[in-house]
Amino acid sequence: MTSSAQFTTSAGAHSGAQHVTFIHSSDFQLGMTRWFLEDDAQSRFNDSRLRAIARLGDLATETGAEFIVVAGDVFDANALNPQTMDRALEVLGALPVPVYLLPGNHDALLPGAALERAAQRDNITVLADSTPVEVRPGIELVGAPLLARYATEDLAAKALAGLEPTDAIRILVAHGQCEDRSGENKPDRIDLSGLEAALGAGVIDYVAMGDTHSAGPIGATGRVWFSGAPEVTDFHDRRDNVEGGEVNSGKALVVGVDKRSAADSEVSVDERTVGEWTFDALHFEVSDSSDVKDLLDQLEAYPEKSRTVVKYSIAGTLGLEATRELEEGLAAKENVFGALYERERLMDLHLEPSDEELTDLPLSGYARDAMSTLLEMASVPTDPEGAASARDAVNLLFRLSKEPN
Numbered sequence: 001m002t003s004s005a006q007f008t009t010s011a012g013a014h015s016g017a018q019h020v021t022f023i024h025s026s027d028f029q030l031g032m033t034r035w036f037l038e039d040d041a042q043s044r045f046n047d048s049r050l051r052a053i054a055r056l057g058d059l060a061t062e063t064g065a066e067f068i069v070v071a072g073d074v075f076d077a078n079a080l081n082p083q084t085m086d087r088a089l090e091v092l093g094a095l096p097v098p099v100y101l102l103p104g105n106h107d108a109l110l111p112g113a114a115l116e117r118a119a120q121r122d123n124i125t126v127l128a129d130s131t132p133v134e135v136r137p138g139i140e141l142v143g144a145p146l147l148a149r150y151a152t153e154d155l156a157a158k159a160l161a162g163l164e165p166t167d168a169i170r171i172l173v174a175h176g177q178c179e180d181r182s183g184e185n186k187p188d189r190i191d192l193s194g195l196e197a198a199l200g201a202g203v204i205d206y207v208a209m210g211d212t213h214s215a216g217p218i219g220a221t222g223r224v225w226f227s228g229a230p231e232v233t234d235f236h237d238r239r240d241n242v243e244g245g246e247v248n249s250g251k252a253l254v255v256g257v258d259k260r261s262a263a264d265s266e267v268s269v270d271e272r273t274v275g276e277w278t279f280d281a282l283h284f285e286v287s288d289s290s291d292v293k294d295l296l297d298q299l300e301a302y303p304e305k306s307r308t309v310v311k312y313s314i315a316g317t318l319g320l321e322a323t324r325e326l327e328e329g330l331a332a333k334e335n336v337f338g339a340l341y342e343r344e345r346l347m348d349l350h351l352e353p354s355d356e357e358l359t360d361l362p363l364s365g366y367a368r369d370a371m372s373t374l375l376e377m378a379s380v381p382t383d384p385e386g387a388a389s390a391r392d393a394v395n396l397l398f399r400l401s402k403e404p405n
Contacts, residue, residue, distance in 0.1 A: 017260045018138045018169050024253040025062050025098075025316065026071035026175070027229040028053060028086045029106060031080045038308065041338045045231075046084075048276045048307065049177030050091045052230040056252055057095040063270075067097050067135055071227065072104025072146070072175030072208030075114040081160045093121040097236055098135070102127045103145040104175040104210055110148065130159035133314055140166075142204070144174040149189035149297065156195060157209075165202035165262035172183045172198075175210040192219050201221050202262025205254060209385040215251035215271055224401065225265050233273040235311065239283040250275020252367070277310045286316035289325055298331040309339040313346035320353045327392070344384060351378040351390075 030049065037045055056068055075088070092099060101118060103109040110234045118180075119126040121238055122136075127133065127143025132138055142163070144155040156174040175356030178192040197220050198204050200226065207224040228251045252274045261263040284295045295314070318326065334340050365368035376392035377383075 003057060008221070012241065015310050018140050019256070019258045020135075020169050021063055021065045021254065021256045023056050023063075023068040023169075024071065024208045024225065024255050025056055025068060025230050026208075026226045026227045027073045027104075027233070028070065028088075028116050028231075029073050029229070031072070031076040031084045032233060034309075036311070036341060038338045038339070041306075045277060046249060049231045050087060051276065052250070052274045053091050054094070056230065057097070059252055059254065059272060059274065060095070060097045065097060065254060066139075067306070068095060068099060069100045069141065069171065069208050071173050071208045072102045072103060073106040073210060074082045074101050074104070075107040076119065078107055078110060078113045079190075080114055084317075085117065092118060092124060097123070098134075099124045100127055100133070100141055100143075100173070101125070101173070101176055102143050102173045102210065103144050103147070105149055108146040109145060118282055123151070131169070138168045140170045142170060142172050144172065144176075145174060145354060152215060153187055153193055154189065154194075156190045160194070160203060162199050163198075163203050167259070167261050169259045169265075170255045171257075171399075172204045172207045174207060175213060178224075192224065194239040195219070195224055196221050205257050205259060205265050206267050210253075214246050214248040215253065216248055217269070222269070225253060225255075225269055229250065229275075229400075232277045232279050234280045234352055235309075236280040237281040239281070242288045245281065246279065248321070274334070276304070276307050277338070278302070279308050280305070281344070282310055282312045284312065284314045284316075286314055286318055286322070286349070287324070288318070289322045290313055292318070292322050292326045292329065296333075298332055299337075301335075305333075305336045306338055308337055311339075311343050311350070313343040315346075315348040317350040317352045320351070320357045323351055344387075346382055347388070350387075351375060 028049065031163065034045065035037055055284055059065070060068060101115055101124060103113065103115055103126065107114050115126045118124050125133065127145055129139065130142055130144060132140040132142050133397060142159050144159040146155065151389055155176065156172060159172065174190060176190045178190045195207050196219055205223065208225045209224060212226040213229040213233050215226060217225050228249045230252055232246055232249045235245045236247050252272050254270040254272060256268040257265065286295065299310065331338070374390045374393050378387050
């Protein structure tokens, strides 16, 4: 396992009478399928997601962590096929330390919920309400569980209501968003200022958040963190001037808390890599064979192609030979990657043979007329699907024209 970042915050002079180290994770969403993965790749992806959970146990052993807390969405849904459920419970039950699971929006604690079965395992505790759970004397967890698919209030604020500053180490476990990306003031939005006030008062010492699948802190305290998903679930958009998607998933957090009193505590967060897969969204600008080579070289540079998914868009204009090189190069890599496919709505690739290429084509009569028609179709921007089919036909006709009789 590799450490990618360490963060430490303190309040007061540090000389901790209480200390705890634990693993913070979230958003396993076991049972998730990805439409762009063929059956074989989906099977490998499923196995990797379970291995990522097992690595949480390895990480706990390595760091001396006393427990693992999962801040919601352990399962992708409450209705899972038996094989998915049984394999998930086998991995969770084999973890070497106690595991505390928070119901999230995907696996809300409804009658018959998947988490009810998980709670039957000896090492698993489901944070079913907001009553403080004593891990051991001086260490408490407070959950803000979802009891329905959608919350109608700030569940973190509800969990904190009535709690007083304490000399014990107290961790809040919550699932949701502190920022409303839609611009609406939704009732379930978690009030970050309220969390920071509770941290400042010594009511809680750390907030283990779930729902966002990329790891990172929010706010100014350094004590409110999303752990991100332990295995990637969506794409990191790597286009220039675009910061989107899962920019830091496949992580787990090793959290250390030292506390002498309500006013005197220190928190450290060590971000670790536990995932295996890469999902990237790429964009390429092309104008000649050199650009095509650079594009194919960039794809070739991925070290673990069978665990890599790339969706790509290409913009530009290429001649016949460069288009053939591009199509053949991409086709040669499709079966090597976990998945490799076009972002059709962003494709803006045009075929425009040079005068030299057209002159050199050994075509005449109907064949040359057909080539001219296909070239016109391949350049129609309002019909990307038809243009792509026309490019394929042009490439085929081009290859056939080059073959010896």
